[in-house]
Amino acid sequence: MDLRELDRRAVAATGAIIDGLTDEQLDAETPCTRWAVRDVVQHMVDNHRTALDTFGDGAPEPGADVRTEWRRTAAAVVDLFADDAVLAASYEVVGRSTNGRTALSLHFGDTLVHGWDIGTAVGLHVRIDDDLAEAMLAGIARWPKTAQVWGPDGFFARQLPVAEGATPTERLLAATGRDAAWTPAGRS
Template sequence: MATDFVTRYEQASRYFCDLVAQIGADQWSAPTPCSEWDVRALVDHVVRGNLAVVPVLDGIDLAELGRLDIARPDFDVLGHDPLTAVRRSVDVAVEAFARPGVLDTVVHHPAGDMRGRRLAGLCFNDNLVHGWDLAQAIGVDAALDPVLVEAAHAYLAPVAGSLPRRYFATAPEVGPTTDRQIQLLALLGRDPRAWKRSA
């Protein structure tokens, strides 16, 4: 299962990279379903998260993590070539997750101490759902890979209540539905139908 989440993380991250390649020059300041972020801020967040995988798996503590350049809001992780920055961040994270033993190692994360395998699951979910955010923001097909959606929902549903609420908006009332993508998005504080109406 752990290895599956590393694979899923890479798949979700490559999907995110493909979306970044489709961002129009005039879309970087467009709003996203993450109300506090425009498109550039959303991409910036994903890149920082990917880059943080390496020091977190290296065992850095939270105080040290907070002093790294990638934790500084004024540090530009995208530069003049955001697509290359995103791709490079995925490469280094995937390489870090592939190191022997890291999935069983306890690491320190703002969401709490956890084993590397759980970190892989969190990162997978984050990049997958932010892919949906980005697709919505730039107006392309936001249907996620159903295999990835099932894997993300199976991982997140049992633990969503134990994660700090600062990471997610309040789960919306989406009503009875068998649509797994809507169920997943709701767990992460998103209602695709409501956002479309307000976009």
């Protein structure tokens, strides 16, 4: 399947979660250590803005509501990466030259996994479609095993062990340092 279609599906799924957030839920703790829901959404908005500044004509002026800002900048990123020339454009990440396709792959993964983080934080049962989880697993398997990529200051948290027979979602969560059984404090 085309990476752009995978990304659009991740944006739609995560967007549906973000669109349903209440003001109170923005302060909920998440599986992302030290980040509330608002911080995770803002992190994705910041990544959108970086992509728009790097590959496009620049990001729009910031908005006041992080949910609206996420939706607006996510749509702009989807539109941006619809252009084949953007996918071929060069840029540098983790000290190596790469292209817009890699940036789109990172956007896809970030959007997909953080959608789980946000939904789980507010008590939703988030199931990632198997084909999306498998596509992301294949993508992140290509990243070098360095501290710049994996660990507390990397793109991904340290990988967790995963049980044999785990679902694609469980394998993806473990691969990105997330415990599939995580719940907010006080919830069972």
